Amino acid sequence: MALNIVSSNICRTDYVAGLHQLLNHQADIILLQEVTLSPEALSLRFPGYQVWVSRGEGMLGIASLVKRDIECQVAALIPGRLQCLRFGPVVALNVYAPAGTNMAGDRRAMFTGELLAACRQAGCMVAGDFNSVIDQRDVEENYRNKRSVELSDLVNALGLSDTFRFLHPNVREYTFHRPGVSGARLDRIYVSEDLKAGVQQCSHEAVLSDHKAVVLSIQLDLQRQVIQKPPSHWKLNVSVLRKPEISEAIGVMADGVLAGVPEEEWPELWEEKVVPTAIFMLKQYSILQSQFRKSTKRMLQVELEMAIEAKDWDLVESTKSRLARMVEHDLHGYLIRSRESELMEGQVGSIYHARKEMKNGQAKLLTKLKVDGSVVEDPVQIKQVISKYYKSLYEGHHRTVIGTDQVSDTGESFQPDWALGPAFLDNLPVMDQAKADVVAAPITVAEVRWAIKDSKLGSSPGLDGLPYEFFKATSDWMAPVLTSLFNTYIGRGTMPLRYRKGENSPHTKGGRYPLCRSVETNHTASL
16 A cells, blocks of 8 residues: 655644645654644644654653554654554654754664664664764765764664655755754655665655655555564573573473383483473463563553653653663674674674674575586576585595596495404504493483583574573483483484584684584484
């Protein structure tokens, strides 16, 4: 559907800068900044619209108005500064950034904090008064003082497009005008890359304010399915382990499954029932914890708005502090997902890490392959060629042609010549019988407890997603079970399939070695 979106700083005017009277556009969504009117007053001035007002300090605020036939959910992310509108798969952000040199720090904090966290997704529009510029064409003079490096980094990192600049790449036009002050295009509407094709028109319209209104016409598919990037392997959120009851519940479950069963039969039950059930329990608990965090943030946002209205500044500061800690916790996820190898202590998630996360998350598809001098684009043929190559490589089909340096694919697996074995073993040191007995002895519970205690936190987990933190939290009941499992595996001379598969690591620092993605080895793993 086609939507007309208007964003305007109305400069505290009771007549809403004459938007209805001056604009020749039937707006579907109206985003207002510098609002002093109540929701009731706005509803009288804009009949037929749903109205949400968020008030900030000094009674200034922002308001979002949406036609009643459009289903929409609105939340205040920063009272008076940032609202989030969600309609279908699209998110629109109403922004009123802090103004002036004396509030530059607050503006930077907003761009690198809440705004960054809110617009990191597909189907996103960011509109409003940014009180800064990121392009020299958007200001008459003093570009150095009016630019925002943080906003520029955010726009570039998240691939946002300035809709006016997209349609009018060389036009100099300003939205802010005031006698004695240089003009600037402070009011803009950005869209994410997937919405860019739907942009039809974007213009600046004069209203009864010292800001022009930005009017955007865009074609949106509100019924479209949001395309999610392919999920990576699940990894346990270790904050779940702060609640000891979840570890105890998993222990009770495991004891119930293994009770009365001979230890030699434990491996099958462990792999088929205990581990999957434990992962399911941890995932469900993680979902509940995430929902609780979101509900808490919404509650604190409401509490903050009420405290500002009541001018209870002590409560304002304490609520802001709690919200800031939660936002910082959320942004810390960038540090993990960006796969940054060297982090400074106390470092928090930033635009830099958001950019790295998006770069790492981009699908790297092989669409072309040169085969025997010809470029092949058929995905089926590409898969066949690659599969054949790696099958030959890992099964040892390649042989050097005698008398040449050429390698040929024999189609037969390599067969070792054990006749040279005795010569190879000559003069090797021999372990004395006492040490051999110690090495060959069954693994003890004490050894397993020591191994768990000595393991390093923060290491990459296996394909089951359970890191060392999980084993440390459950070592009381886990160590005896693992001891029995390990000794059974040694007796059988084999290991479960998931222990014989690996996942490629993003780098090789810190003792991490890159493995072929999900490649099963043919060797019996040793303990």
